[in-house]
Amino acid sequence: MAKTILAVDDSGSLRQMVAFSLKAAGYDVVQAVDGQDGLDKAKEKTVDLVLTDQNMPIMDGLTLIKNLRGLGSYQKVPILMLTTESSDEMKAKGKAAGANGWLVKPFDPKRLIEVVQKVIG
Amino acid sequence: MEMKTLPITELRSLLAAVSDHGKQHLVEVEADLLQTTFLLSEAIEKLGASFMAVHEAVTEQQQVINALMEQHKFDPIETKKLEDFKQKIGNEVNAAVTGLQFQDLTSQLITRTIKRVNGLKDLLHELETHGNEIDPSHEHAAIAKFLEEISHSLHAGSHALSGGLRRSVDQHDMVTGDIELF
Numbered sequence: 620m621a622k623t624i625l626a627v628d629d630s631g632s633l634r635q636m637v638a639f640s641l642k643a644a645g646y647d648v649v650q651a652v653d654g655q656d657g658l659d660k661a662k663e664k665t666v667d668l669v670l671t672d673q674n675m676p677i678m679d680g681l682t683l684i685k686n687l688r689g690l691g692s693y694q695k696v697p698i699l700m701l702t703t704e705s706s707d708e709m710k711a712k713g714k715a716a717g718a719n720g721w722l723v724k725p726f727d728p729k730r731l732i733e734v735v736q737k738v739i740g
Numbered sequence: 741m742e743m744k745t746l747p748i749t750e751l752r753s754l755l756a757a758v759s760d761h762g763k764q765h766l767v768e769v770e771a772d773l774l775q776t777t778f779l780l781s782e783a784i785e786k787l788g789a790s791f792m793a794v795h796e797a798v799t800e801q802q803q804v805i806n807a808l809m810e811q812h813k814f815d816p817i818e819t820k821k822l823e824d825f826k827q828k829i830g831n832e833v834n835a836a837v838t839g840l841q842f843q844d845l846t847s848q849l850i851t852r853t854i855k856r857v858n859g860l861k862d863l864l865h866e867l868e869t870h871g872n873e874i875d876p877s878h879e880h881a882a883i884a885k886f887l888e889e890i891s892h893s894l895h896a897g898s899h900a901l902s903g904g905l906r907r908s909v910d911q912h913d914m915v916t917g918d919i920e921l922f
Contacts, residue, residue, distance in 0.1 A: 725838045
């Protein structure tokens, strides 16, 4: 059975490219348009990995991670940030919030798949 | 020639003109940036749709080629050529996926610029408002103090504006960004 990845990004073109790359590698992809939408979808169905942007309206990525880590079912689910942010300060905040990794945009599909495979197989 | 009275009316006029002209130009800048965002968004939507359609067609074409290769014995040189084409298409698809992400990065930069433009409009408005508060009947020292207060207010406003606009896009690597697993 294919593993499911929740891709959270307010940019439609980014979500499209993330979904395209992950589906080509055999993963199922659930898309969310911001942190709140991501949180709602994460509650609706259990996913194997969350890939989230940071700067989004309504709820940003760090807040989403903190909320997810507060849910019993998401305490151990890997969460990766995929964002334009590249400062050490933001990475430290991500790590403290509970992120398992930090990917800076733009992503190369091959490298994204390598990372995802390394994290969830 | 020594000036007996301070040219307060002219000073007010100058501050109002700086504010008005500045705001007019900033309104134009904002309109252009919004139009640029709209055009970029349209472009990427069309490119994205075309990319998906081309990829779907190429995938189906590859399936037909694979079926033909199973049915007929191909010359090894021709088979190698087909494999090379497949590899090249794969590499170009990956490059296109990376390229199609740049609209997201530019859109974030434009949003930040629009926020700065609006902040600057507010500062200019403040300049005009403060200018109108200068009273010609005040003593020289009082007017100097008032001008100093305007200067401080602008400095504080400008500082607050910069503080609220953290740089979130600073990419230099156009192929792929850093990856770090914790």
